[in-house]
Amino acid sequence: MPAHYWIETGAYAKALASSERAYQLLLQLNAEKRQDLSQQRYASHDISVGYSAAMMLGNYATALRWANRMDGLFDGKFAALTALRFGRYQDAAAAAPDELFGQWIAGLAEIHLGRLTDAKAADGTIRRQYGTPTRGYIPQLFFARLSEAEENDRDARSWLNQARDNQRSDFYAEIIPFVPAGEALGGYLLRTNRYAEAAAAFDDCLVRYPGDPRALFGLSQAFAGLGKTAEAAQARARFDAAWAGADTTL
Numbered sequence: 001m002p003a004h005y006w007i008e009t010g011a012y013a014k015a016l017a018s019s020e021r022a023y024q025l026l027l028q029l030n031a032e033k034r035q036d037l038s039q040q041r042y043a044s045h046d047i048s049v050g051y052s053a054a055m056m057l058g059n060y061a062t063a064l065r066w067a068n069r070m071d072g073l074f075d076g077k078f079a080a081l082t083a084l085r086f087g088r089y090q091d092a093a094a095a096a097p098d099e100l101f102g103q104w105i106a107g108l109a110e111i112h113l114g115r116l117t118d119a120k121a122a123d124g125t126i127r128r129q130y131g132t133p134t135r136g137y138i139p140q141l142f143f144a145r146l147s148e149a150e151e152n153d154r155d156a157r158s159w160l161n162q163a164r165d166n167q168r169s170d171f172y173a174e175i176i177p178f179v180p181a182g183e184a185l186g187g188y189l190l191r192t193n194r195y196a197e198a199a200a201a202f203d204d205c206l207v208r209y210p211g212d213p214r215a216l217f218g219l220s221q222a223f224a225g226l227g228k229t230a231e232a233a234q235a236r237a238r239f240d241a242a243w244a245g246a247d248t249t250l
Contacts, residue, residue, distance in 0.1 A: 003049050004174040010211025012056040012242070019050030023069065037073065044073040048175075051078070055178045056212060058246025060086040076100030078178075081138075085179060086248045089113050101138040103129075108142045111149055119146055135170075137163040137181050148188060160185040168208075180209050186218045195225035213242040217250050 003022065006015035026043055037043040047069050054063040063086065067078035080095035084105050092109035095102035107122035123146055126139070133139040144159035163181035171177050182205025189198035199222035205215040216239035223232035243250075 003046070003053070007049060007053055007174045007176065010209065012053045012211065012213075013245075015053035016050060016057065016062070019046060019053060022046045023050060047073060052174075052176050052178060055082070055085055056176075056209070056214075058086075058213060058243045058248045058250075060088065060248050074100070076102075080105045081178060084109055087112075104139045104142040108145055111145050116149055119149070135166060137166050137177060137179070140166070141179065141181065141184055144184065144188070148191075153192070156188060160188060176209060180205055180212060180215070182208065183212065183214045183218065186215065186222070190218060190221055190225070193225065195222045198222040199226065211238075211242055213239050214250065216242060 003015045003018040006012070006018055023046065026037060026040055026046065030037060030040065037047075047066065051063070051066040051070055054066045057063070060082070063082050064079065067082040070078045077096070077099050080092050080099040080102055083089070083091035089109040089112045093106050093113060093115075095106040095109075099105065103122060103126050107119050107126065110116070110119040110122065123143070126142075130139070140159045140163035144156045144163065147153075147155035147159060160181060164185055167177045167181050182201055186198045186201035186205060189195075189201055199219060202215045202219040202222060206212055206219070209215065216235050220232045220235035220239060223229075223235060
């Protein structure tokens with residue numbers, strides 16, 4: 001239960017520590033009962049909360065360890081999603097068929113790697129197999145990034161807004177998305193030099209996910225673009241504090 005409070009208030013490092021204690025107690029209980037984690041009622045919940053906290057922070061090794069703990073508790077693996085979150089695009093592009101959202105993640109990684117032809121081919125395959133998604137957010141983030149690469153602002157914004165709106169309706173309390181769409185929306189607006197809109201998007205993300213380091217980083221960049229040096233420095237200082245212990249550079 002403590003992890004619920006920490007993750008809802010944006011204290012992700014504390015949520016991670018609390019989740020680690022819960023995980024170790026689960027292992028102890030399993031050893032005593034000679035059961036595996038899949039037989040424990042709260043295992044999937046406790047581990048997914050820990051993974052969520054790790055995905056908000058900056059240490060890839062820690063997040064990958066939690067991703068591996070998720071294996072067997074959900075329909076699909078999480079290594080590729082974790083690689084994508086932390087900018088390990090070569091690993092994400094090689095997503096295996098058993099990875100959760102593997103095709104969309106691989107497509108996103110191809111775009112980041114500059115392999116637009118491969119991403120477009122993935123787009124065609126995905127649309128033939130799955131059609132146009134209405135729920136979720138990973139597919140929408142892929143379609144948004146592809147639209148951006150094709151300089152289609154209308155569709156990029158539409159997909160990003162759909163991903164954000166889906167997250168607003170589907171997630172609550174300690175159940176947070178592994179990749180907040182508000183970060184992606186703010187990042188897109190930054191890349192298109194719409195700094196005031198980007199700052200608003202990052203602010204909205206921080207209201208929903210307090211202390212989100214990636215949103216703080218983006219907010220500092222947006223303020224810098226607006227010439228608000230004091231606000232940019234303040235947001236950057238908050239980011240630096242939240243990013244302590246990271247093995248990943250934004």
